[in-house]
Amino acid sequence: MARDALLSQPHARAALLHGGIVWRLARESITNDNVLIGPTEDVFMHGDVLQTENLEFWDDKLTDQDIDVSCGVYKVFTGMF
Numbered sequence: 032m033a034r035d036a037l038l039s040q041p042h043a044r045a046a047l048l049h050g051g052i053v054w055r056l057a058r059e060s061i062t063n064d065n066v067l068i069g070p071t072e073d074v075f076m077h078g079d080v081l082q083t084e085n086l087e088f089w090d091d092k093l094t095d096q097d098i099d100v101s102c103g104v105y106k107v108f109t110g111m112f
Contacts, residue, residue, distance in 0.1 A: 043093070053098055075089070
């Protein structure tokens with residue numbers, strides 16, 4: 032299943048931080064221990080930054096596509112916009 036493949040990736044810990052239905056669906060695959068470990072080594076590829084005047088705070092983040100996959104969204108292109 033596509034969701035299981037996504038949630039097996041290290042940065043998928045962000046799904047539990049996301050909240051809502053994404054959090055609920057991720058609970059089946061990811062433990063709280065994964066979240067408590069902190070940002071993964073891939074944080075600079077799959078992450079987001081909060082910058083202050085002197086500091087940067089990085090954490091893992093899901094893309095919109097990751098969220099769609101975790102929720103089972105299907106996109107059907109019909110040729111219409």
